[in-house]
Amino acid sequence: xxxxxxxxxxxxxxxxxxxxxxxxxxxxxxxxxxxxxxxxxxxxxxxxxxxxxxxxxxxxxxxxxxxxxxxxxxxxxxxxxxxxxxxxxxxxxxxxxxxxxxxxxxxxxxxxxxxxxxxxxxxxxxxxxxxxxxxxxxxxxxxxxxxxxxxxxxxxxxxxx
Amino acid sequence: xxxxxxxxxxxxxxxxxxxxxxxxxxxxxxxxxxxxxxxxxxxxxxxxxxxxxxxxxxxxxxxxxxxxxxxxxxxxxxxxxxxxxxxxxxxxxxxxxxxxxxxxxxxxxxxxxxxxxxxxxxxxxxxxxxxxxxxxxxxxxxxxxxxxxxxxxxxxxxxxxxxxxxxxxxxxxxxxxxxxxxxxxxxxxxxxxxxxxxxxxxxxxxxxxxxxxxxxxxxxxxxxxxxxxxxxxxxxxxxxxxxxxxxxxxxxxxx
Numbered sequence: 093x094x095x096x097x098x099x100x101x102x103x104x105x106x107x108x109x110x111x112x113x114x115x116x117x118x119x120x121x122x123x124x125x126x127x128x129x130x131x132x133x134x135x136x137x138x139x140x141x142x143x144x145x146x147x148x149x150x151x152x153x154x155x156x157x158x159x160x161x162x163x164x165x166x167x168x169x170x171x172x173x174x175x176x177x178x179x180x181x182x183x184x185x186x187x188x189x190x191x192x193x194x195x196x197x198x199x200x201x202x203x204x205x206x207x208x209x210x211x212x213x214x215x216x217x218x219x220x221x222x223x224x225x226x227x228x229x230x231x232x233x234x235x236x237x238x239x240x241x242x243x244x245x246x247x248x249x250x251x252x253x
Numbered sequence: 254x255x256x257x258x259x260x261x262x263x264x265x266x267x268x269x270x271x272x273x274x275x276x277x278x279x280x281x282x283x284x285x286x287x288x289x290x291x292x293x294x295x296x297x298x299x300x301x302x303x304x305x306x307x308x309x310x311x312x313x314x315x316x317x318x319x320x321x322x323x324x325x326x327x328x329x330x331x332x333x334x335x336x337x338x339x340x341x342x343x344x345x346x347x348x349x350x351x352x353x354x355x356x357x358x359x360x361x362x363x364x365x366x367x368x369x370x371x372x373x374x375x376x377x378x379x380x381x382x383x384x385x386x387x388x389x390x391x392x393x394x395x396x397x398x399x400x401x402x403x404x405x406x407x408x409x410x411x412x413x414x415x416x417x418x419x420x421x422x423x424x425x426x427x428x429x430x431x432x433x434x435x436x437x438x439x440x441x442x443x444x445x446x447x448x449x450x451x452x453x454x455x456x457x458x459x460x461x462x463x464x465x466x467x468x469x470x471x472x473x474x475x476x477x478x479x480x481x482x483x484x485x486x487x488x489x490x491x492x493x494x495x496x497x498x499x500x501x502x503x504x505x506x507x508x
Binding site: 253 | 291294296305308309387389397
């Protein structure tokens, strides 16, 4: 019973979208780390993408509201930094959605800072790798700005972390 | 953890948080005023990150004091007066010109990097975990400010002159980052925090080498002593009146 309920909650949380990237869910982004049920109380553990991410509060509110609609009145949100969130956790399905959204997915780096800071990105519009980094910082904490020299289109990449 | 140790660690966390908050707020003053649009975006992000990091440290302090995480940061940020802030003076100085701002941020980022690397080994698990998280973000800051220091140091005569002037002004303040409070000894003995004299050596080698590569001359007269974290310049009061104005107009307001 409980494991079935937990499974249903994971499924429900897969419908809660990232407030800043509304095509991917908090589960696909690797933000939801754990779900437990104790009596009628649901505890959801999440980990912030960037520690100063201003969307974190909105994520918590969205999770609580979504679970309320499922009949869980008592929802507790915990945050953890252990282990620290990594863009490597973004699922393959989410990477496709990010690209379709016009946001280049982050390269898999396996903790290697040199790969993280590689200044190459694949243009989400034309697929060219003839691109240049314009700004390591972008419109949100998690994005950087590139320019595609092949299709002359500026684009954003999810910042590898 | 005994009460003395707990208090010492709380104080240490609040001082770290205050540094990040005040520097982040100072940096936010460039929002809409940075020399180019791309930099406006970049530096606003760095300001936001620093304020975010401040919140992380305040939350750890709240946990230690048995206070509510959700209300603690707002209370200590908006309702403490200048004498109760524990930031170092370097971060409260007015933003100055772009050279001053970039050099201050570089000196602070490099300081944070050496400290965070050691804090990831803290025997206080929450501190080690937060340090590991924040460190990955700081990599981007340091890369950015290093690039600016190099560009301005090796740029035009004017950019070089401004950088050298900034370095001469900032150097004694930067050295004051490494003034340990007496109670830190307790924390070092408990392996909660690294010995700051070790950090100082590592930091000084890194920044000296890098600044010299950027054609800057290291100041030699570091006799100008900067007072401890309990003392502030008149600039902090001005900054806080800006930061706290709205919260104090209606302390009960809900956002």
